[in-house]
Amino acid sequence: MxxxxxxxxxxxxxxxxxxxxxxxxxxxxxxxxxxxxxxxxxxxxxxxxDPARPTAWSAEGLLGYLPPDAQDRLLDTVTELSAPGSRLATESRPAPEPAGEDRTRESLDRISQRWKDRGFDPGMAKLRYYGDRNEAGPYLTGLGWTLTGATVRELLAVAGLAPLGEDGLRMGEVRYVSGVLG
Ligand SMILES: C[S@@+](CC[C@H](N)C(=O)[O-])C[C@H]1O[C@@H](n2cnc3c(N)ncnc32)[C@H](O)[C@@H]1O
Incomplete structure (x- = not known):
């Protein structure tokens, strides 16, 4: 199901x-x-x-669209609803850099501009929430999840693909994590 x-x-x-x-x-x-x-x-x-049955949770490309406290509540609630044997996969972004918000907005505006040039304005900078937030991987470990993971930079290198250019999104540092509760 x-x-x-x-x-x-x-x-x-x-x-x-x-x-x-x-x-x-x-x-x-x-x-x-x-x-x-x-x-x-x-x-x-x-x-x-049915929270009594083990669940495999997938939350990809999601956390940045939630306010920091809603991210924590999501991960807390997922943990509460996870029967033994449940699994989870998500992304874990490094903690935001002080003054990194402007660079993030600029990068998102650049991406939006490419769409705008084709007649659609996703307004990506307005979809995100900013400010200090917990890093999902360590937060989940603190809730009892045992996770492994790899950064986008590592995944690209293993696949023989070119590294990403550095910008305000710091995508290369995003870590995809997965694991089990317990
Ligand atoms: C970048 S997409 C990721 C999509 C997903 N990985 C997939 O393959 O379908 C972000 C998704 O998060 C959803 N989302 C953003 N904010 C949300 C919220 N407050 N409540 C529920 N879903 C939300 C969006 O509607 C969108 O479908």
Whole structure:
């Protein structure tokens, strides 16, 4: 069983678009429409989620779109809802550098500009939350998760791909982590 949790507007758009394409999920797929800054476990339970069964959680490309306290609450709640044997995969960004916010905004504006040139403005700098936040990997370790991981820089090198240029996003330093509770 796969549960997908996303914001109501995103879920509605994806459901409509995939149905329009005639796309069928290969696994049993249930959707929970909720905002992760609010009471999302209620939506997950309503969709049928059973916290007594081990879960594999995947949260990729997500944490930076949550305020720092909502990131902590998400990781706390995921841990509370994880039966023994549960697994988790997510990204762990290094703690923000003092005065790094301006560089991050500039990098996101540069990315947005490429889309704008093609007629769509994602306004990426406004989608992110800034300020001091916990680094997800060490935070999860503190909650009892045993994780392994590799940085984007390491993954590119292993794959024989060119390193990323350094910018305000510091993508090369992002660590993809996964592991088990306990
Ligand atoms: C960069 S995308 C990552 C997508 C994901 N890895 C995937 O493959 O579908 C970020 C996702 O986080 C969702 N998101 C951002 N803020 C959220 C929130 N407050 N509550 C729930 N979902 C949120 C967005 O709607 C979007 O689908």
């Amino acid at each position: 796969v549960y997908e949790l996303d914001q109501p507007g995103v879920v509605e758009f994806k459901t409509r678009t995939l149905a329009g394409l005639g796309a069928e999920p290969a696994a049993e797929h249930r959707i929970a429409a909720a905002d992760l800054r609010e009471d999302w476990p209620a939506a997950l339970r309503t969709a049928g989620f």
